[in-house]
Each structure stands twice: as C-alpha cells, then as structure tokens.
Amino acid sequence: MTLDALKEQVRAANVETVARGLVISTFGNASGIDREAGRIAIKPSGVPYAELTADQIVITTLDGVPQDNRFKPSSDLATHVVLYRAFGGIGGVVHTHSTYATIFAQAGREIPCLGTTHADYFRGPVPVTRALRPDETGASYVEATGEVIVEAFRDRDPAEVPAALVQGHGPFVWGPTPQAAVQNAYLLEEIARMAYLTLTLAPGTGAITDHLRDRHYLRKHGAAATYGQ
Amino acid sequence: MTLDALKEQVRAANVETVARGLVISTFGNASGIDREAGRIAIKPSGVPYAELTADQIVITTLDGVPQDNRFKPSSDLATHVVLYRAFGGIGGVVHTHSTYATIFAQAGREIPCLGTTHADYFRGPVPVTRALRPDETGASYVEATGEVIVEAFRDRDPAEVPAALVQGHGPFVWGPTPQAAVQNAYLLEEIARMAYLTLTLAPGTGAITDHLRDRHYLRKHGAAATYGQ
Amino acid sequence: MTLDALKEQVRAANVETVARGLVISTFGNASGIDREAGRIAIKPSGVPYAELTADQIVITTLDGVPQDNRFKPSSDLATHVVLYRAFGGIGGVVHTHSTYATIFAQAGREIPCLGTTHADYFRGPVPVTRALRPDETGASYVEATGEVIVEAFRDRDPAEVPAALVQGHGPFVWGPTPQAAVQNAYLLEEIARMAYLTLTLAPGTGAITDHLRDRHYLRKHGAAATYGQ
Amino acid sequence: MTLDALKEQVRAANVETVARGLVISTFGNASGIDREAGRIAIKPSGVPYAELTADQIVITTLDGVPQDNRFKPSSDLATHVVLYRAFGGIGGVVHTHSTYATIFAQAGREIPCLGTTHADYFRGPVPVTRALRPDETGASYVEATGEVIVEAFRDRDPAEVPAALVQGHGPFVWGPTPQAAVQNAYLLEEIARMAYLTLTLAPGTGAITDHLRDRHYLRKHGAAATYGQ
16 A cells, blocks of 8 residues: 555545544544554644645554654554554554443443344444553553553454443544444444433343344354345 | 336335435345235345445345346345235335334333324334344344244234334334335334433333324324325 | 415414424424404415425314315314414414424423523423323314313413423414414424433422523513513 | 624624534523723624624623613623623633533533543533522622622632533533634533433443543643644
8 A cells, every 4th residue: 555545544534533423623533554564644633624634644653653743643643553553453543532432431331232233343342441540641641541442352352343432531443444443433333322222211221142143243244244245 | 017116116215214314324225015026126235325226126036036146135135025925915114223213122122102193103012023032043034033023913913003123123114115114114213212202201101092092093094084185 | 464474474384393393294283373354374284394385275264164175274273273262362373293392292291491491481381281081082182182281271371381282292382473383382392302301311300490480581571571682 | 902803703603603503592692802902792682693793793891881782782791791800811701502511500410520521621520500599580690690600610710611500591601712612612512412421321420530631631731731733
C-alpha cells in the first residue's frame, strides 16, 4: 500500500465516524497500519472533521514516533500503538464516544450477547476493562488504556470480538482495515443500543445460548461462512 | 401476475424496509409469493440495498428451490417457505431486526395490546416464539425458525396478528402483499416502541379491554369495517 | 370567516400534524369550527396526508351532520363535536397518537406538571380520562370518548389545560384556532417526553410548587401576561 | 468590540441554539457582554428565531437597563445580569430547555461526572440549585433565579463547571464568549443524555475517580493543556 493510499483510508475512516453519528465534537479518532512498510497513520489532534485532509494525517513509526512535526497526532495515539502491537491481525483502530457503547463503559458493564444481531458480528460479550488505578492515570495514561484492553482479551480472540469498552471512558474498536473498524464501531453502537433497551425493559435478560450465537456468528465468519454472494 | 411484476414488487419492498428505518446494514429481507404461478421471489443474500435491482431478485419454487444459480437467495429463505406453506392467505413476508420489535424478541416477551394504536392493526398481543433447542440450530435451523412461529399461531389467526417475534432474534411480519407486509413491519415497530416506553414508565400496565380492542380492530378490518373512503 | 378560509385552515392544520412528527400513517385528525356560520370542518377518513386538498375537507353542521356525501368525515368526528359543544371557547381540535402523550394514555397516568416548560403552556397536570365501560364501546363509542374528556374537566378550565389523554388511546388537544391546537399538541408531546424521561430517571418526582407554576403560566397567559413584544 | 459585532455575535448564538436542537418553540435565549464598553446584548422576548436580526438584539447597561424601548428584552434578562456580575470571567450566557439537561433539573438532581466525556469539559458534577421559596417567585423571581445559581457556586469555580441546572426549570450555561456558551450548552446536553442512559441502565453508578477526571479535564484546559494543534 502506498503512503498516500494509507493516508486517504485513514482520512475517510475518520470522516465516516462523524457521518455515521458515532462522533460528536472532536471526541474520536481512527487510525490505520501498514505493517510491511512499518507505519501507522492517525488523525491529528483536535482538528475539526469537516476540514480534515489526507495531508494532515500524521504518520508515525510502529512505536508511535511521528515522522515529522507538522501536526500533533491524536492524543490517543499510544493506545492505538499498544493495540496494533498486541493484536497482530488488525489493520485499523477506531475510538469513539458513541452514546450507547459509552454508557455501558460508564456503567462498568460488558455488553452481553442478547440476540442474533449481536452474534452476527461479535462472538460473545463485548468486555469492559477494569478501572485504571491512580498510578495508571499519570504520564503513562494513554498506554495504560491500551494495556487494560489487552488484559481484557487474555482469554478472548480479538478477531472474534473486535471491540472493548474502556471503563468510565468509551469504546475502542478494530478490524482488518480502518473501514472495517468503522463498520464494527457502527454495529457495536447498534447492539449496545438494543442491549440498553432490552435490559431496561427486562433487567434480568440473559445471553442467548452458545449454539444459537455460534450458528449466527459462523454463518458470516470463518472458513464455513455461507452468507453473501 | 407476471414474473417481472413479482420481482419488482419484492425489490421495492426490500428497498422500502431500509427507507422506513427498519433495516440497518444487511439485517433483513422481504419476499413475495405468486401461488398460482408456483413461485417465490426473495432478496439475494448479502447484497447492499442501495444497489439492489429487480434482476437480482431470486426466484424459487414453492419449496424454496432456486430456478437458477446466478444469485444465492437470502439465508432466511427456508423460514419464508415454511410461513407461506402454513399461512395460506399471505402474499408477502418481511424479516427485519428493527430496534423495538427486536428488543421484545431479545427479552423473550410478547408485545401486549396496550392501546388502540396497537388494536387498530393487531387483534391482540404479538407473540414471541419459544427458544430454539440445541438440535434445532443445526442444519435445519432456518426451517425450525419458521416452525416455532407456526407453533405460536396454533390458537391464533395469522391474518389478525400478522407478525411474530422469534425469541433472541427478531420479527417476521407478513401481509396479503409484500408492500402490506412492509407496512405491517412499520406499524409493528411503532407499537413496539410505544409498548417499551409504556412498560418502562409503568411496568405493571395491562392490556386494554377486549371490547375496546375489537372496537378498533373491527373498525379497520373485516366485513363491517367503516374506516376510510 | 369564509368557508374556503376554514377549509384551508383545517387542511393546513392536518398537514402540520404530520410535518411536526405528531402523526404517523393515518393516526390523527384536525378540525376547526366557525360558530357564527354554524359549521365544523374536519379531515376526511383515511385519506393520506400528502394528498389532502382543501376541497376534500368535510363540512358538517354543529351537530356533526355532513353537508354532502362526497367524502366520509374522520371516524373521530363525534368526539370533536362533543368537545366543541362542551368547551365554548375553543376553535380547533387535534387528535394524534403522538408517541409520548400516547404512552401516558396507555399507562393510564396523567402528565404531572414537573417543570416550567410544562407550566408555560399548561396550568397543571394534563388529565387522563377514566377507562370506557363495555357499554360505551358500542354504537356510541366515539361520542363517549368525548364525554369522558368533558367529565375529566368538571373541575378544570379547558382554556388553561388545553389537552386530555383518553385512557388506552391517545391525546385530544384544542385551542382558539386549529393552528393553536396543533401548536398545543406539539408542546404536549414535548412535555410528555420530558415527563417520561424525568419519571424514569427519578420515579418519585413530584410537581413543581403552585407558585412557580403560576409564575410561569401567567407570564405568558391572561390579562397580566408580560411575555413577547 | 464594536456594538455591531456584539449584536451579531448574540444573534448568531441565539440562532445556533436552535440549529443544534437545544431550543424548541421560543424556550431559550443567549446574551453577550462587553465589559469595557459597559453593555449587555440579549435576545428580544418572544421573537421567532427564524426572523431574528442583529438589529432586534436589545442592548442594556450592565445593570440590565435597556438603552431604548424598540424591543422588550428576554424575560430572563435579570438572571443573565446576576450571572455577569457574580462570574467576572464570563462573556456569554445561554439559557435553554434542552431535553436531558432539563429532566435533571426537573428531577432535582445534579449531573454526576460519570465518564471522561463529561470530564473533558466539566471538572466535576453540574450542580442543581435549591428550589425557589414562595417569596422568591414574586416580583424578584428572575433575579432570584440567578441568585440560587450563584449560591450553588460558592464552593465551585464557574470557569471549570460552566453550567447550572435551575431546579424545576432548566439549564443556564456560560463561557468566555456567547459562542463558547452555546458549545458548552451543546456538550452539557450530550453528557446529560449519557448520564440519563447510564443511570437508567445501572442506577447506582458513581462518578469516575478524581484522578481520571482531572487527567481528562486538564488535558484540554489550563496552563498544562496538551490537546489540539
């Protein structure tokens, strides 16, 4: 992938988070990685989405060191770097404060798999991280945010559940490409909204059975997928 | 009805589910049946709605066998086939994951008839199916989904209550034509939304009386209907 | 007022109920009265709003007898007639199934005066009628709907609280003109929405004090009003 | 700042409250102050926003005395005057009845700092005032509304928490300029909405830790801010 193509993908992904209603004000950022070329592309900090150009996208090394200092990268860059390092298969990361995903993060609750809409895209609950300790909100805060996400995936496959809720903060979502990550962020918001409504209608509702969940997930994902043309 | 007319009806019904906000991403499908000509028309699997053409609509026999293999039919085809066979009077079936109908399905609760808005179109509660057993989520999963709907209508007239909620999944809705099924899916979502709001405001709310329900239902339906011009 | 002016007012009021999101499908109707000329103008039954013309508006006597039979009047006509007879000062009536007002009707609960937004336009709670008895849902159902509203206003001034919730059904709203009735229906929906949200956030919330309520109501209404230019 | 620039700022701020969905009907007003020139500019009372011109903006002294009587000032003028006097650093005030902020005011509850979205803009809970006493809803009602806000800020910095909820009424919001006040009113509504959803999903949810709150607040505000370009 050329550098220009990466920048344009990341620009488009950032703009799409706004177009899909996942980001208000400047609460969010999307990035992409080109592992072969050894670079990460990410939104510049605090730039209004409407004015964002591919030229403003910040390019860094795989360790998150910017290649020039024309624009400051997103203040969440270090979280993205930790995720790219820990989750070898992902190509894009999106962070939003989308309403329903964020309220589960604020409530400190995972999003249970309450129906097949959820199971079609996330094979099990979307986890919430533990709260950060006081010593994790200092200079290393942004890295620590990534590390508690990785911690929540010790027993989970990030390819099968491509999102996490950072407690008291909001969702980080990923996928094979920046565009796929945006689509997952959109689907996450929809299933979070349905979960909120289900749980306020019927507070004790439990997850669907594993066999129904897998029947749906595996119809759309993996070697035996049958969905689509 | 010509084959082209059937295909166009089904294309339009699918597009309308999106236009009315009942379907996001590719979560949904609409079909129609021509019983005289012995064919069913249904959305192809996983094709974006914006690009859907009448030519892509898949034609099958009444047993759900596609007439050619240019496009794969919706993965829910077998559910539609079961409904057409069991409910002799219907001409169209729509499946969505519309938000409020789906949360009742996720909560495993029927939608009670809480007001005249409901009674104007559904003569009694919209039932929720029982959960599928593990042996029903294997190879026969899609047929089984239809069968639990039919089971829920043993003591009910599908013409008077043209919708069911598949537990943990979402609504299937029908009508005399594909267009009527879409309209019923739209009305179902509205009454589900009102029911959610009523039940979270006042959890113990019961159904309206049978006489008020029938007063409204029969004003718009049946031989003695007086509504409209 | 000329007959044409009355018809046009009523056509516009009906169309505005849809434009303001108060009416979906054909769930609603607006009427106006010219007491001097002795006529009521009302929406025809079941006609789509988008196609409604002033010529289709049905004209009746003050007793609700249509002057011709080109179009059937709204099936709720008799309710409007009862309200015009009982509430001498009103010039327009609007019936909707607007979501939040309707859910209070379904829950059988009045809308308490929880804040100054409410008090600016309604001097006290918006009442809910008693449920109709079985003998009131027969031939005289539509009149009975009007009568239970009037019953709820025995100790209330319909000029100060220009709306009622018919239990299990929805709101009827009025005002000095059809346009004012639509505006009141719009404000009713907004305060019903705020009341729903307040009561689900804090179920025990009580009404504001009478002195705060009157401070706001009387700033905008009555001889001592000071609001506006 | 020229008089014309002040008027235009205030006109634009009023129009933006409507464009951002914070104000329906005529429920709201925005003002600005030019402390050097000794004048306050505020919306005229009850004028529809769509027709508002800079020429209609009312100019008063710092004590709220209009400089001419072409238009009556907003009926909430005296509240704005009290806030400008008490909070020396602010340049604009906005009053709305925006839905979610208002329902916390109606419920008599502060908006707790439940997440980093809140902490990015408000350093701690948004307070609710005490209820007004009967003797405070007479002739001095509008001043008293300002005074209970000031009372709620005895132990708080209005620069760090630029909003208050007047109990039973709605939010007053401020900022260095009228435009900043509108932006704060918009952010307040978003965090109020998230707080409502969080508290109805998980009623006992507490505030995030002070260290996480300050980590976010101080990233965007104060001498050590690092956010943006």
